[in-house]
Amino acid sequence: MATRKLMKGNVAICHGAVAARCDAFFGYPITPQNEIPEYMSSMMPESGGVFIQAESEVSAINMVYGAACAGKRAMTSSSSPGISLKQEGLSYIAACELPCVVVNVQRGGPGLGNTLPGQADYFQTVKGGGHGDYRLITLAPWSVQECYEFVPLAFDLADKYRNPAMILMDAIVGQMIEPLVLHGKFEMHDYPKTWATNGARGRAHNVINSLWIDPTVMEELNLRMQAKYLEVQRHEVRAHDYRVEDADIVLIAYGSPARICKTVVDLARDEGMRVGMLRPVTLFPFPTQAAADLASNGKRFLVVEMSHGQMVEDVRLAVNGISEVAFYGRTGGAVPTPTEILNVVRAEFGKPPVVTHYPRPSEAPEKEAHE
């Protein structure tokens, strides 16, 4: 039965994992994702699954690799610096065509950064952060409800395409508390896992491996992976739009900046500016066609990210010069306010800024330059 609860995004991830019949979770502490391993440490055993607090993120992703090899639904979560440590494992998992789910509750960076929200792991996530040509199917929730619902979706897509899936969040989405409905209604498929290394009972022995010395064999694997990614791009694109029909400018944002941009759309509309929003839900596959269609309808774009401009590159590729693509970003844990973004929108419409609540570093009085 569906129940309505007030919950953190990180905790909703755990409920989504249980709903997805996740068999094993391997975690390691790092803020701002700690609720996930903490809740999973009791929720997994209660639902008959496995929980291990690994000795490192490196080990956690390799435990995921082992459990996925065994044919089970396996998952891990971390935040930016920890996700960097998982890249080696992700490359192996992608190369071995194994399904698994990884959650990244992004924080400010680079380096140790801080525990505040960030979106600067976009390149790492959607362009293949580890070595080699591979992609992660990437889902970007913007609400606690979506945190819950995207875990079963991520597992299903991972199983369907035999590819790791990433749920790319930020500290706001992970830490914010809002109501959600735990409905338990998910369409999940049981894709046969004849490839699993779970003991060669009544069959020839299986090998899971990403070492192929013969370049023709290795290239064949790469071609098969690329064909798979093309299928993902054809069939799995997900995006939401908001008031785009008559818009002159379309804001493009994902995760918590999309929540802020939705407010900006309404504020701008109140002032008579025709503004809409496109929110990519899948970052890989990117909603290229949706952006291209809007561009051919004469709309301009303003991409808003908590980075110095990463997703904007995919928008510019999609638009391919047909239309102008402006960018506004805050980084290092700074979150753009609706007023800030509204002022950028106003400038696009040739209007002066309204009050600025948060001075930008560029607006601070400049120090004299030294030779």
Place this chain on the structure above:
Amino acid sequence: MQKVFERPKSLTDAEFAYCAGCMHSVIHRMIAETMDELDIIHNTVGICPVGCAVFMYEYMACDMIEAAHGRAPAVATGVKRVLPDRVVFSYQGDGDLASIGTAEIIHAAARGENITVIFINNTTYGMTGGQMAPTTLLGQTATTCPSGRNAVTNGYPIRVCEMLATLDGPCYLERVCPTSPAGLVKTKKAIRKAFEKQIEGKGFSLVEVLSNCPTQWRMTPIESLKWIDDRVCQVFPPGVFVDK
């Protein structure tokens, strides 16, 4: 006529590609014989390392997984925890286990993971060309310490069994020296015992095999065995460190 010696069923038909005199193939065979004797070939998942034994999956007839360098104990943990009734072993060299994979091996042992680790210590990185290993002896030359391992600049060799014996997790730790017929018998017994401990559910078991590398040691196979007896055993004394 009675057949007294045959190829273990747990080995595939693939020919070993190891160098002449290298003991990897002998130890592979012992693991295969153990799987045959315990009748666990259809219930076993092996994890191979990065190093010369990276192709082990070509030789073993059980399910096999190729792990990233040093990560085999974590991969084995993932398999064993979701399939606790399967027999799970990893096969790792000294660079893999005692250098890049120290965190993984120590914590798998500390958790008392019910897995078996066959640790091949030949004091060198054989596959990559004979670089200094965490177990390279003081004074031993390697391509990254050409004038011999010097404690001041290169530190000291790591004794894995002694180190893991300080933990409560392992149920069986033994170092063996297969340089003589008696040593070979002892090695086989230790490998079988380690698998049996896992089947009994006793926890983490590891057998350290003092192995050779005639190619990188620039020795004949016979010389390499003598060098293990004379030099390696002085630093890494064979023996049982934990048995419970």
